[in-house]
Amino acid sequence: NAVADPQAAFGQGSGVENSATLGYEAEAGQDxxxxxxxxxxxxxxxxxxxxxxxxxxxxxxxxxxxxxxLGSTTLPSVPTGDQLTVSDAIQWQAADIPAPGHYCFVALIGATGDPAPAPADFLDWDNFRSFIRNNNNVTWRNFNVVNNTPPAGAQPPGFVAMPFLMAGAPDKARRMRLEIASRLPAKAEAMLEMPLEWAELLKVAIRPVKGADRERRGVVAIKPAGRTAFADVVFPAKARIPMRLIVKIPEDMRKQEFEIYARQMYGDEEVGRVTWRLAPPRKPQ
Structure with a gap:
């Protein structure tokens, strides 16, 4: 919903300056x-x-x-002094909101004397790497908060599924690797589901997933605590590889919060990540 005073609600002194769960969901069916x-x-x-x-x-x-x-807005001035300054609302029309699911926001900002890059600038791989590491005019929030209690009918039973894409560079095939970092409790279980063709490329032992809709997919175990790194392989240009992290939190630990993330590496350089926080169900407002 819109707020009457964005600066008071979300700006300096609001108490939510560093909140990791602020505004992480869009609501389908409304602006x-x-x-x-x-x-x-x-x-x-x-x-x-x-x-x-x-x-x-x-x-x-x-x-x-x-x-x-999604849209844009202009602030007449952002004062100096490192004070968190909030824009007016960008209205996201109900008809433009995608189907329910998890999405990432990307924001570009620019000012007189410090213009923002254009999205086309990122199609150059060296520019992309430079912007995500060194540029003050771009940021993205690839952060999801999910219920750590499995939904009814969850597949596999008792597990929470977190879908994401692995992607290739926009210009040409490049060698990269996937890493999963888990911060889950003892007795938690974690698996990565992927297309069987990709598992063959990674040379990992995989258990096929039963069911006609997943007959070409399988799962591999992930360390519940620590880092699981897969082999460096060539990612085709503009590839979109559908993956799912599947996690089971022990029932006696579902009142706590835990994190897990997937990141893509180019050599020793991280070029992107998706983070999930597994949290207890939110209380109704």
């Missing part, structure tokens, strides 16, 4: 309202600050060919 927050760490006010927001599927490599325009 939604997106706010952009920023800090000016320069020596003078930033004028005519334009913020443009995109949405994309959760992907360990979030290249701009996956971005979908």
């Amino acid at each position: 939604n309202f997106v706010y952009v927050r920023m800090r000016n760490r320069g020596g003078s006010a930033a004028n005519n600050v334009e913020a443009t927001v995109f949405w994309a599927p959760p992907s360990t490599l979030l290249t701009p060919d996956q971005w979908n325009p």
Whole structure:
């Protein structure tokens, strides 16, 4: 929902400056309202600050060919002093909201004297790597909060499923690898589901998933605590490989919160990640 005073609700002194769960869900079937927050760490006010927001599927490599325009807003000025400053709402029309699921927001900001990059700039692989590591004008929130209690009819029973994409670079095939980092409790179980063809490429032992709709998919065990790294392989250009992390939290631990993330590596350089926080069900408002 829209708020009457975005600065008071989400800005400096609001108490939610560093919240990891603030506004992580969009509601299908109605207009939604997106706010952009920023800090000016320069020596003078930033004028005519334009913020443009995109949405994309959760992907360990979030290249701009996956971005979908959501909207933009302009702030007349963002004061200096490193104070968290909030934009007016960008109204996300109900008809433009994708089907229920998890998505990532990408935001580009630019001001007079410090323009934002254009999405096309990221299609160059070296530019992409530079922007995600060194640029103050772009950010993305590839962060999901999911219920750690399995839904009715969960498959496999007792597990929570977290789908995401692995993606290839936009320009040409490149050698990369997938890593899963888990911070789950003792007796938790974790698996990664992937297409059988990809498992063959990774040379991992995999258990096929039963069922006609998944006959070409299988699962491999993941360390519940620690890092599981797969082999470096060639990712085809613009590849979109559907994956699912499947996690089972012991019943006596479902009142706690835990994290797990998947990241894509290019050599020793992380080029993208998706993070999930498994949390207890939210209490009704």
